[in-house]
Amino acid sequence: MRKLTGLLSLLMVIVLLAAPALAEPAASPIRDGAAVLQPTTLADARTLADRVWAATGLRLAVDVRHFLGGADAAAYAQRLLGQQDNSQDTVLLLAVVGEETYAVASGTGAERILGRDARDTLLSRHFRPAFQARDYDAAVADFLLGTARQLEASTGAEIELDGLFGSAQAQPQPNAWAPASPAPTGAAHKKIVLPNLNDILGDPISPTRDPARAREQAERQDRGLSWGSIIVIGFVLSAVFGSKKDRRVCGCGPLGWILGVFGLSKFFGWRR
Amino acid sequence: MHKRSTAVMAFVLMIVLIGASLLWGAYRGWSTERKQVETSMGTLEDVLSARREVGANILTVARRHLPAGDPLLLSVQEALNGIAQTGSLSQRARANQTLQEGMDGLLAELRQLPSLTADERDSMYVNQLLPQAMEQSAHLTEQAEYNLQAERFNRDFTNSFSGRLARLLGVRPAEQFIPQEGDAP
Numbered sequence: 046m047r048k049l050t051g052l053l054s055l056l057m058v059i060v061l062l063a064a065p066a067l068a069e070p071a072a073s074p075i076r077d078g079a080a081v082l083q084p085t086t087l088a089d090a091r092t093l094a095d096r097v098w099a100a101t102g103l104r105l106a107v108d109v110r111h112f113l114g115g116a117d118a119a120a121y122a123q124r125l126l127g128q129q130d131n132s133q134d135t136v137l138l139l140a141v142v143g144e145e146t147y148a149v150a151s152g153t154g155a156e157r158i159l160g161r162d163a164r165d166t167l168l169s170r171h172f173r174p175a176f177q178a179r180d181y182d183a184a185v186a187d188f189l190l191g192t193a194r195q196l197e198a199s200t201g202a203e204i205e206l207d208g209l210f211g212s213a214q215a216q217p218q219p220n221a222w223a224p225a226s227p228a229p230t231g232a233a234h235k236k237i238v239l240p241n242l243n244d245i246l247g248d249p250i251s252p253t254r255d256p257a258r259a260r261e262q263a264e265r266q267d268r269g270l271s272w273g274s275i276i277v278i279g280f281v282l283s284a285v286f287g288s289k290k291d292r293r294v295c296g297c298g299p300l301g302w303i304l305g306v307f308g309l310s311k312f313f314g315w316r317r
Numbered sequence: 318m319h320k321r322s323t324a325v326m327a328f329v330l331m332i333v334l335i336g337a338s339l340l341w342g343a344y345r346g347w348s349t350e351r352k353q354v355e356t357s358m359g360t361l362e363d364v365l366s367a368r369r370e371v372g373a374n375i376l377t378v379a380r381r382h383l384p385a386g387d388p389l390l391l392s393v394q395e396a397l398n399g400i401a402q403t404g405s406l407s408q409r410a411r412a413n414q415t416l417q418e419g420m421d422g423l424l425a426e427l428r429q430l431p432s433l434t435a436d437e438r439d440s441m442y443v444n445q446l447l448p449q450a451m452e453q454s455a456h457l458t459e460q461a462e463y464n465l466q467a468e469r470f471n472r473d474f475t476n477s478f479s480g481r482l483a484r485l486l487g488v489r490p491a492e493q494f495i496p497q498e499g500d501a502p
Contacts, residue, residue, distance in 0.1 A: 111446065112377065114370025143442055144377050179438060311342070 074106035074129065079142045079181075081109060086182040089209045093189050100202040103158045104129070105192060106137040107185055113141050122150040136164065138188060140176060147176060158200065159192065167191045186210035275310060279303030340482055347474060347483035354466045354491045361463035361494060365400055365413070368454045371447070372397045372416055378442050379423050382432050389426055393419035411496035413458065420451055458494075467491035 075090045082090075094105040106129055113121055122139040129135045133152035136159055140147045149164055171191035175184035186209075193204045283299030372393055383390055396419050399412025427433050427443045434440060471490045474480040480488075 111442070112370075112374040114367075115373030115377075116370075142438070143374065309342075311346075 074104060074135070074137075076107065077109045079109045079111045081142055081181045082185060083182050086186060086210065090185060090189055093193060093204075093206070093209050096204050097193055097196060100204045101158060101196050101200050102134060103155055103196060104131050104135040105189060106135050107140070107189070108137065109140045109142065109181065109185070111141070111143040113144060118144070118146045118148040119150070122148040126150040126152065134158075136192070138168075138172070138185075140172075140181070140184070142179075142181065145177070147172065159196065163195055163199070167195060275306050276303055278306045282306065339479075340486060343479035343482035344486040344488060347480060347488045350470055350474075351488060351491060354463070354470045357463045357466050361458075361461045364454065364457040364461050365409070368413065368416065368458055369397050369400055371450045371454045372420060374450065375420050375423060375447050378439055378447065379427055381439065382427055382430050382436075387426075389419060389423045393423055406492045406494050407497040410494045413494075414496050417451075417455060424448060424451075461494065464494045467493045 073091055074094055075087060077087055090107060094107075098104050106126075108122075108125055118139060118141055122137055125139060126132050126135060126137045129137065131152075133154040136149065136151045136155045138147065138149050147168070149168060151159065151161070151164065167188060172184050172188040175181075175187055190206060190210060193206055196202060197204055279302040280299045282305075283302040286302075376390065376393060376397075379387075379390055379393075393416060396412050396416035400409055400416060402409070402412075424443055424447065433443060471493070474483070474488075474490055
């Protein structure tokens with residue numbers, strides 16, 4: 046018994062210590078659902094987004110996907126923006142690789158810091174050329190760096206950019222992007238295994254509608270008389286109505302009542 | 318004599334009451350069961366929506382490599398419309414079957430094209446990503462909760478005595494998401 050208690054205590058300590066490590070990390074505003082970006086690009090993009098957020102209060106978010114399942118990119122970007130933690134202060138860039146389309150959505154607070162004209166200029170100069178040439182790392186890097194520089198100029202904030210996206214890209218010339226290789230050969234594409242069908246759907250299947258979960262939910266919602274309830278009701282009815290009868294005649298006590306309740310519950314659909 | 322007629326009346330009344338409660342219980346029980354099957358229809362709509370989106374993704378890639386009038390392109394587009402329409406479930410199941418055949422054919426046709434072979438990204442889509450998505454969505458559709466519940470309901474409904482009673486009172490079997498022989502493709 047002592048051993049068991051000791052083991053249980055040890056297990057609890059392990060669980061408590063491991064809990065913070067197992068906790069879900071905060072959702073990053075930079076998401077590559079298409080797995081087309083290099084890990085260094087992703088890391089640098091997250092670092093830059095954090096620095097821009099700290100310096101200007103503007104949150105930069107990027108979502109790269111393969112497809113939208115026929116959904117409109119602008120509407121989808123707006124929907125994604127609404128799902129962000131600080132949507133009013135966020136500028137969200139949606140890049141849909143397989144559909145060769147992109148869109149930007151901004152919150153009202155973000156538009157005060159980075160106006161629509163400036164945003165559209167950034168897109169056309171710092172994102173579109175590389176995106177159309179399928180150099181997605183360069184497209185994302187150039188857009189984020191261009192946005193950071195634009196913010197430095199317009200707000201006067203200082204944003205540390207050195208060392209991000211490689212030293213060559215840290216000091217790019219304006220409008221100087223040129224494709225490294227002719228389209229459409231593309232930058233080194235990784236072999237992709239579809240981890241989740243929702244990654245290429247515009248309207249993802251919600252967990253509650255997932256067939257297995259829906260079944261569990263339906264079973265939970267299926268309320269009715271359980272066997273225990275039937276037996277208890279049978280006993281109660283027997284105690285109330287059966288006490289006046291001569292039990293020696295039947296000899297079955299509450300069994301008849303229980304079977305009666307069982308039969309009625311079956312007929313009237315009360316039974317679980 | 319009077320005592321006997323009272324006993325007969327009581328007996329008849331008992332039989333009538335038993336019969337009525339049997340019918341009422343059967344009707345109510347099976348109606349509730351059928352409503353439960355119908356409420357799970359949302360799960361089927363969800364997976365069909367996923368199926369349409371996978372079809373739309375395949376069309377997006379195919380349009381970059383095939384002329385707009387390609388028969389397979391048109392056939393997949395038509396099947397996508399067929400699934401979206403509010404026809405009978407068996408008609409939509411037929412459209413789903415046509416969509417599967419169309420998508421298989423479209424992907425096979427795309428694989429033969431030199432333009433696709435030369436395009437690394439689209440080649441990856443046609444050879445890896447889209448077939449996986451197609452398979453997953455087909456599996457989800459087969460496993461849709463609605464179909465399983467409708468099948469179970471119909472089996473129990475047909476094989477039970479109370480089910481036959483409920484049928485007399487107007488309860489109908491659930492329509493399954495299975496193409497029927499007579500449905501037009």
